[in-house]
Amino acid sequence: GRYHMFDGDGMLVGFRFDEGRVSYRNRWIHSRALDAEIRLGRAVYPGLSDLMNIPSPELVGDAGPFKNPANTHIVRHAGRYLALYEGGPPTQVTADLDTIGELTWDGRLEGPMTAHPRIDPRTGEMFFFGYQPFPPYIRYHVADAAGDLVHSTDIDLPAPIMMHDFVITENYSVFLDSPVCFNLSGDGGEMVRWQPENGCRLGVLPRMADGSEIRWFEIDPGHVQHFWNAWEDGDRIELSGSRLNHVSFGMQSGDVDLTESSAKAEAGRPARYTIDLAAGPATWEQFDDMGGDFCRFNDDMAGVKTRYEYMCGFTGREDVMGDFNTIVKYDAVTGAKTEWFPGPNGHVGEAVFAPDPDGSNEDDGWLLTLVWNDSTDETDLCVIDARDVAAGPVARIHAPERVSFGFHVNWFPGA
Numbered sequence: 001g002r003y004h005m006f007d008g009d010g011m012l013v014g015f016r017f018d019e020g021r022v023s024y025r026n027r028w029i030h031s032r033a034l035d036a037e038i039r040l041g042r043a044v045y046p047g048l049s050d051l052m053n054i055p056s057p058e059l060v061g062d063a064g065p066f067k068n069p070a071n072t073h074i075v076r077h078a079g080r081y082l083a084l085y086e087g088g089p090p091t092q093v094t095a096d097l098d099t100i101g102e103l104t105w106d107g108r109l110e111g112p113m114t115a116h117p118r119i120d121p122r123t124g125e126m127f128f129f130g131y132q133p134f135p136p137y138i139r140y141h142v143a144d145a146a147g148d149l150v151h152s153t154d155i156d157l158p159a160p161i162m163m164h165d166f167v168i169t170e171n172y173s174v175f176l177d178s179p180v181c182f183n184l185s186g187d188g189g190e191m192v193r194w195q196p197e198n199g200c201r202l203g204v205l206p207r208m209a210d211g212s213e214i215r216w217f218e219i220d221p222g223h224v225q226h227f228w229n230a231w232e233d234g235d236r237i238e239l240s241g242s243r244l245n246h247v248s249f250g251m252q253s254g255d256v257d258l259t260e261s262s263a264k265a266e267a268g269r270p271a272r273y274t275i276d277l278a279a280g281p282a283t284w285e286q287f288d289d290m291g292g293d294f295c296r297f298n299d300d301m302a303g304v305k306t307r308y309e310y311m312c313g314f315t316g317r318e319d320v321m322g323d324f325n326t327i328v329k330y331d332a333v334t335g336a337k338t339e340w341f342p343g344p345n346g347h348v349g350e351a352v353f354a355p356d357p358d359g360s361n362e363d364d365g366w367l368l369t370l371v372w373n374d375s376t377d378e379t380d381l382c383v384i385d386a387r388d389v390a391a392g393p394v395a396r397i398h399a400p401e402r403v404s405f406g407f408h409v410n411w412f413p414g415a
Contacts, residue, residue, distance in 0.1 A: 005322055007047035009034050010071035010083055012097040013403055015368075015381050016415070022381070022397045027097035029083050033067035036060040048191065068102065072115035073408035076415070077126045078147025084115040086131070086164065095415050105149040111139050115408070116165040116226070118173075121300050127168050127207065129175070133160040133182040140173065140211060155203070155211040160184070162192055167230035167239050168207065168303045174230055174239060174275070175203040177216070178223040180247050194247045196221040202275055202282050204237065217275050217282035223247045225268060228295045231305040235278040240309065242268030242293045243286065267291030267314065270330065288337065290314065292328060294350040294408070298362055307333050308363045308386070310351050315341050322405065324348050327369060329389040338390045342382075345375040347405075353386060354411040363387050366394075368411060370403050379403040 010029035015022055028034065033045050036059070044055040045067040054065040068088030075082050082090035082103065090113050092100040103109075109130075117128035124145025131138050137160050142151035155175070160182040166175045179195045200221040205214040223244045230239035244266055270288040292313030297306050308331060312324035327340045327348055342348060349370040356364040367384040381397040 004048050007069075008071055009067075009069045010085065010091075011404065011406075012074065012083065012093065013370075013406065014097050015397060024397075024400060025097060026403075027099075029070045029091055029093065030099040031068050031070060031091065032063040032102075033060065034069070036063040051191070071407070074410055075117055075119065075126075076410070076412050077117070077119055077143065078124070078145065080147060081412075084113060084117075086112055086115045088112050095412075105143075108149050108152070109141065110152070113141075114164070114166070118166070118168040118302060119299070120168065120303055122303075125207075127173055129155075129163070129166060131161065131163045133184055137161065138163065138175070138211075140205070142208060151208055153209075153211040155205070155214055159195075159198055164225050165227050165241070167227045169230050169232045169237055170303050171207060171232060172237065173205050173207055174237060175205070175214075176224055177201045177203060178247075179221050180223050190248070192247070194223075202273065204275060204277065215277075217280065219273070219282040219284060222271075222284070224271075226293055226295045228297050228309045229302060229306045231303060233305070235276060237275040237277065238272065238305075239275075240270065240272045240295075242295055242311065243271035243284065244268045268293050270309075270311065288330070290326075290328065292324065292326075294324065296351060296353055298353050298355060298365065300355055301362060306362065307331060310353065310367060310386075310389075312348055312350060312369075313339070315339065316344075327351050327367060327384065327389060329363075329386070338388075340384060340389050340392050342371050342373075342392075345373050347372045347374060349406060350409045351384070352409045352411045354413070357413070361387075368409070370399075370406075370409075372402060372405070377402050 013026045037043050044059050046053040070083035070085045070091035073084040081093045083093050084090050089102045089104050092103045112130040114128050117126050119126045126143040129140045136154035137157040138155040140153050144150045162180040178200050179198045181193050181195045183193045201216045201218050203214045203216050224241035227241035269286050271284050271286045273284045275282045290313045292311045294312040296310045311328045313326040313328045315326040329338045351367040351369040354366045363386045365386050367386050369382050371382050372379045379399040379402050382393040383395040385394050
């Protein structure tokens with residue numbers, strides 16, 4: 001059917017390091033919708049470009065009108081492993097990648113959950129939100145260190161926007177109300193439209209406050225699909241991410257070629273934002289011309305000032321959304337940029353930072369990234385010393401099969 005790169009049932013791929021050896025496994029996430037299709041022996045749920053063509057309950061029973069494929073990200077919080085998809089609640093899985101089922105905190109989670117929650121490593125709290133194309137457009141939540149949902153509040157927005165990521169500081173949660181809006185007109189055009197006439201702003205909310213307490217700061221129209229980190233510096237909040245001047249995800253109905261429209265999507269460029277809480281203005285500046293995304297940093301530094309940022313980028317070929325070929329490290333203090341390019345046949349996945357338990361510096365650790373070689377059709381898990389990215393891998397783990405392209409990756413010590 002009309003397949004978009006955001007479609008597809010979730011599959012978890014796991015590499016486990018244990019006493020100098022590495023094991024590998026992968027497992028489908030068994031959503032209720034996928035299990036219904038397995039029973040039927042065929043696919044009946046549509047993709048994002050044909051979302052309202054919902055299957056009959058006579059076919060899928062209690063699996064629901066929409067599929068929650070849990071295909072975007074995975075996090076660990078309070079002993080739970082949560083596979084995430086921003087159109088539905090989290091799906092709990094085991095450390096061995098078996099599916100347990102959707103988590104709704106006994107029905108107290110109303111609406112979906114973002115694919116990018118933020119976990120404060122000092123307090124153990126998990127902060128997240130959910131967005132939807134009908135009011136309330138944004139609902140914000142906090143789960144405490146024990147995993148209990150302890151705070152939920154609506155944030156009033158004038159339009160149904162797409163909000164994929166956000167950031168936290170020690171005292172605030174920060175949101176980007178960008179001009180990426182859902183199109184509910186049914187006119188056959190893009191499901192998600194770029195509407196700069198709506199304006200753009202950054203919202204700052206005390207972490208446990210009611211949504212009515214949010215303060216908005218106007219900024220030039222732009223969108224950030226993935227942020228790095230944020231922190232407070234006196235009356236200023238600083239944050240960074242991969243910024244797009246214009247957004248087109250290629251999610252179109254009608255007879256448009258989705259492969260072509262997706263490939264033409266613009267890549268973001270690294271940018272830093274500053275919010276002046278006392279004086280009011282919010283500003284931004286681009287700090288590199290390289291296109292890229294999948295912004296990562298040392299997660300032990302979430303909410304406090306960081307020096308190093310890691311990104312997947314493009315070197316020497318046309319940007320194609322999701323198909324990266326370079327691992328990049330930025331040093332915000334010196335302005336240095338270092339890169340590792342795996343060669344003309346290499347395609348890299350998101351690089352997650354695995355901290356050295358014996359380290360003391362922010363970049364003491366390794367970057368783990370999956371690299372597919374299109375000439376051999378093989379995938380390696382590459383281990384890169386984060387202090388010397390340009391030197392390339394210090395180790396390679398050869399996967400027993402080609403690992404399918406995916407979105408996000410995480411490192412769970414002691415799993």
